[in-house]
Amino acid sequence: MDIQYTSSRINIFYSHKPIAEHDKFSDGLRNEKSTDPSHLPYEVYVPESVESMLNKAKETGPAIYEVCKRLKAESKVDEQAVVDMKSIFEISNIYSPDILEESCKRAIKDFYIVSYNILIRIAKEISKDSNLKIKKEEQKTKGLVRGADYYRREKRNEQ
Numbered sequence: 001m002d003i004q005y006t007s008s009r010i011n012i013f014y015s016h017k018p019i020a021e022h023d024k025f026s027d028g029l030r031n032e033k034s035t036d037p038s039h040l041p042y043e044v045y046v047p048e049s050v051e052s053m054l055n056k057a058k059e060t061g062p063a064i065y066e067v068c069k070r071l072k073a074e075s076k077v078d079e080q081a082v083v084d085m086k087s088i089f090e091i092s093n094i095y096s097p098d099i100l101e102e103s104c105k106r107a108i109k110d111f112y113i114v115s116y117n118i119l120i121r122i123a124k125e126i127s128k129d130s131n132l133k134i135k136k137e138e139q140k141t142k143g144l145v146r147g148a149d150y151y152r153r154e155k156r157n158e159q
Helices: 050-060 062-074 078-094 097-110 116-141 148-158
Strands: 002-005 009-014 017-023
Touching: 050 062, 050 078, 050 097, 062 078, 062 097, 078 097, 078 116, 097 116
Parallel strands: none
Antiparallel strands: 002 009, 009 017
């Protein structure tokens, strides 16, 4: 790496290509720090907002988005809507986004305001119903299973 600096600017190069530019602090400041979030190896934590939660809901599924819109419309304070939306997204961490989407579809048919308690109950029911199907599919694809036909063929080849 190469570093080029002037009285007001610092430029950093890697293999003669610029990778970062920084303005220098004024001379009177000592031990100051400044970090450009794009230079970090990880994403900077940004507190969730109603808008970010609605965007996440829109990306995840239309029924989830509808539930979140209704929560926002009915909450008196945006922060409360964010808390409610976060709790709903926890269901996708427990089960899956698909199960959450299906839970929301079923819930909005019967309820205008859908709560975590309603959704978790529906998600449990869906999970129980789909759990057997998932286990059967896993058994088909999991591991290398050789049946009787495999061993019959080998014995024929040996003889």
